[in-house]
Amino acid sequence: MVAINDFKFDADGYLVDPNTWTPELAQAIAEREGVTLTDRHWVVINYARAEYKAKGEAPTLRNITKNTDVDTKELYSLFPGGPGKKAAMVAGLHKPTGCI
Secondary structure (H helix, E strand, C coil): CCCHHHCCECCCCCECCHHHCCHHHHHHHHHHCCCCCCHHHHHHHHHHHHHHHHHCCCCCHHHHHHHCCCCHHHHHHHCCCCHHHHHHHHCCCCCCCCCC
């Protein structure tokens, strides 16, 4: 089990260095946020990490739904309370631009 306290997070709870992220850390962050990860969550997390690696920023909700088989309704169900922000957080990315 990963000790979440061994990692640095900003004031909003986002991982300071996305390069320190691991799948085990994702599990710990998800638990902290009240989310139980399933295979469907991993579709979003893996896509978000790939987009971040390619473009240097977290993908928008539109990009996630357009480029995965996860629709908007399911995305909100998977990551309640703000799917863009919460998916980025669990994926170990910085807070998405445009998220207040």
